Amino acid sequence: MKRAVVVLVLVAGIAGVSAQQPPAPPPSVTNFFNEFTTEWVHGNPNLAASTRYFSGAEQDAFESQITPETAEYRASRVALAKKGLEQLATFDRARMSEADRLSADLLQWQLHIVVDAEKYSDYSFPLEQFGGANVNLPNILIVNHPLNTEKDAEHYIARLYLVSARMYEAIAEAKKLAAKNMIPPRFIIRATITQMQQFIGTPAAKNPLVTTFDQRVAASKAVPDATREAMRGRAEKIVREQLYPSWKQGIALLQSLVGKATDDAGLWRFKGGDAAYAFALRRFTTTSLTADQIHEIGLKRVAELEKQMDEIFRQIGKTQGSVKDRIAQLKKEEAYPLTEDGRTQIMADANAMIRDAEKRAALMFDKTPKAPVEARPFPKFREANAAANYTSPPSDGSRPGIVQIPLRPERMTKFGLRTLLYHEGVPGHHFQIALEGENTAQPRFRRVRAFGAISALVEGWGLYAERLAAESDWYKDDPIGLLGQLDSELFRARRLVVDTGIHAKHWTRQQAIDYGIEASEIERYVVNPGQACSYMMGELKLLEMRDKAKKTLGDKFNIRDFHTAVLSAGSLPLVQVECAVDAYLRKATAVASLPKGEQVVPVYHEPHHRQLFAHDTTRILEGQFPPGDTSWYHSHNEPILYLTLSTSTQRTQNLGDDWNRGRGGEGGAPAAAPPASRGAPPAGRGVRPASTTSYYDSPITHRIQNVGDRLYRFMAITNASAGDESGSDEGFQGRPELNNRWFRAYRIIVPPGGKTEPHRHSGEAVIVSVNDGKGVAVGPMTWEFSEQGSWAWFDKDTPHEIRNTGTTPLEVIEVDVRH
Structure with missing residues (x-):
């Protein structure tokens, strides 16, 4: 009984x-981030496929689609961005955690960029040699699309079938702009025609959309040979019967525009071009600096770097000619043969340099990506116009991070190769971008860069990585390697001058080339205004932040901690990166000022949190705080469950922040039900279980002070x-x-x-x-x-x-x- x-x-x-x-509970901003990002990605098949955002049949459907190239589609994205801004405005920033507030500010900035860009959409032509549909459509399949399974291969064929339809959409949009006389300069049109003709200049069987497919599927060993050959035949037929005719139509349109175009290069040539360029600079540098200000910064840095390089040249006995002439000579001396063996050798050297950089970087970084990275050459049809770049790995690990290098003759040299790989690979873009993708403390929209990259931080970090290698003696006893690094930095300084010169000061293409920039780069700046300014503006701001950290912390400064602070913050506008670094400095300053013998410890090593038991990933703790006692700063990295046995008023202080108001729960957990008198031990049902699970994704470090007049006591269980x-x-x-x-x-x-x-x-x-x-x-x-x-x-x-x-x-x- x-x-x-x-x-x-x-x-x-x-x-x-x-x-x-x-x-x-009221709607949380975290849920909003997730729900709105899901809606945003759902409307962009390219993004859904490249990030593998969904799963199962839903993801399969996206991996068989390609995002439209129409003005109507772009208008729908602007409308969705406006909706997102309205929804975001309903959340009270004051009630958000510091991390959520930072993410909310970032999302607001990114959505405003989408909305503000609408009025300048006519200044971008759909067909061009660097980022037009004629480049991006093949790139989706050749670079981004995974080919590890037979299902991947079927999706590739399905998407390949859609490429011509998307190309015709881009051609239709180009015709609309041509009717408004919003067309590229003549030299851009001609470069684009040449590139497109090269793309269709081989038999379909040898087109990279077919050969890459066949090679990667064969390498995966996931598809029987007979099936693979049948799929290769389907791909060849699609390329021959659908893609080539669509490319020919695009070429015909461009040829009809050659006579109407001029060689005026900058946005100044259009009505409203000055406003369009000011927007581009704001978007890419995340600052309010004017074209004139950026131009002057560039001129100053060019002079400083050329002087530094001249001194090194003289040390190695090269005294004749300008810096530009002596660099050109070094590139010839360090050149690879312009043969297939030469192409093979430069890529082998590139991958060996990445492996060496990974070993060197271990001394300066506590956090490095789990995903691997490798270097690959661009397809030959893109070599003449492409710039080296980095493609991030998807979260499912289906392919590595990829550094692509265009093997045109001027790039077939060892001079500057290491610096290029430090920028694009390790410790540059791969560390910054892949780490962000793996950082589960960030909302998913930030991990997959759903609303775009922040060029000033991403490219600024890449250029900072180049300089870091030089500062860290990676070029010790290698003056030619060091000159390669300085030449790369000089190149970015010249970009500030040339980009602003072209778009705001009426510079011609030839003026820019004479200033020291190769033609393909000039053509890139013409079709992508402002982006080239993001590199050095971002690097200069990061160096300014590092100098501030060194000055603030003195001999307590640790380069590894600084790098963790910047990389953990993720891709943000520069002003927000600075806020994240300032938070790191407040925390580091607080740690440096702790009493002798006190330190920051895991919660289970903090003297007021007595560990009673530990097994595998479970710990049982008992917390006791007599009136007036203050704990050490301690870190919470694991979800925790609390049972408050005796209440008192306490307050907490996150490392680097001020004390908060008095309250009744350790670590943000609610206290037991209020007893008859403050501090009395609650009995039975007055003890309620409460749990803080956010520590799993967002660890915190704080301390607790009992400001009441009774013992504060609780039991806690952690789960790692x-x-x-x-x-x-x-x-x-x-x-x-x-x-x-x-x-x-x-x-x-x-x-x-x-x-x-x-x-x-x-x-x-x-x-x-x-x-x-x-x-x-x-x-x-x-x-x-x-x-x-x-x-x-x-x-x-x-x-x-x-x-x-x-x-x-x-x-x-x-x-x-x-x-």
């Missing part, structure tokens, strides 16, 4: 708790695992009072003389007494409950029961620690 009574009490207690459903997404506790039938990915907490009340049925949990079980009842927990071993805070532990799937050996009810919280 007693056992039946226990079961009834248990069920009644659980039912009573479960019946009191709390009011629905990834948790468990399954919906039920397979070993227990009760209804939990708290339930999340890491913990399920059940309240159990056992009357005097009673006991529970033997039961078990799918995870480890931690049982904590929350009143002064007496009892035991019996399993393979027996644990005694003698007072509030007594505890027991059983491994997963271990049968156990709880018995009341006293004269008053025994109330416990039993926690299933989920793995």
